[in-house]
Amino acid sequence: MRYYVLDRGDQLSIDLSQQFHKLAEARGMQLDAETPEIVVSIGGDGTMLHAFHTFIDRISQLAFVGVHTGHLGFYADWQADELPALVDYMCGRSDAGARRAKIVKYPLLELEIHKKSGTTSHIALNEFTLKGIDGTIVIQIDINDETFEMFRGDGICISTPSGSTAYNKSLGGAMVHPTIEALQIAEIASINNRVFRTMGSPLLLPKHHHCDIFSCKEQRLMLTVDHNNYPIDDLVSVRCQVSDKKVSFARYRPFPFWNRVRSSFLV
Ligand code: NAP
DSSP states (O other), X not given: OEEEEEEOSSHHHHHHHHHHHHHHHHTTOEEOSSSOSEEEEEEOHHHHHHHHHHTGGGGGGOEXXXXXXXXXXXXXXXXXXXXXXXXXXXXXXXXXXXXXXXXEEEEEEEXXXXXXXXXXXXXXXXXXXXXXXXXXXXXXXXXXXXXXXXXXXXXXXXXXXXXXXXXXXXXXXXXXXXXXXXXXXXXEEEOOSSSOOOOOSOEEEETTOEEEEEEOSSOOEEEEETTEEEEESSEEEEEEEEEEEEEEEEESSOOOHHHHHHHHHTO
């Protein structure tokens, strides 16, 4: 088994990373930074976002496993004191039986950003946001090539199902089970008056729909794709849709989404 480990950089995560390498070496696992089959993220959900973007070009050829060193994470299901058990599971040497990993696949968001200076493509694990640098933004939102609304306000957040528990949740968006292939559009403080009318409610678009966002004036914008920020002053439009690609997580034991929601936000 070829593996790679990415950690958050704090002392506990670095220590766990070193412990993981020792356990893995003893089990004959092969450290491979270029073509790993499994990428272990040690830290929090933010660390998983970094791991995801580090291996974005090989996303269909590997699976992720998350170890959390803080509170329970949405992408990180193993605790610090469970590393030996995790390595045993990964090598199929667990007492619980040589259980093969169940590969769970989550939908991703695909973006095509059209600027006067060129076009770029991105994939998001959590979300894409568009916000103003100098003040409110003015954008037109089309759904499936039909004008839907004219938006003025702080910005817009378009999230994946697994990202629905992150920024989207703070905006009053719904939490969406990751088996539902959809993207969610949530407003960030829209202004509603006679000129600018927005729906006000988050919208869920299915996989075969797409949404275009058009910049309606000269404006300095901040685009974010997960933890990455891109300042842009010549945006023409952004096309968003559910990607054909998916991210894979290796599960060696059940980790139900609604249990994670409950233990993260309620108990
Ligand atoms: P950060 O500002 O350092 O951390 C944002 C928080 O979001 C962390 O507590 C992180 O958990 C948590 N998080 C990340 N993905 C999550 C998910 N899918 N479900 C639930 N919680 C999640 O930034 P960062 O660590 O680089 O993460 C970037 C993310 O921050 C963005 O993708 C966005 O979702 C989120 N964000 C949220 C808000 C908001 O809620 N108002 C505003 C901006 C950005 P860990 O502590 O486990 O890493």
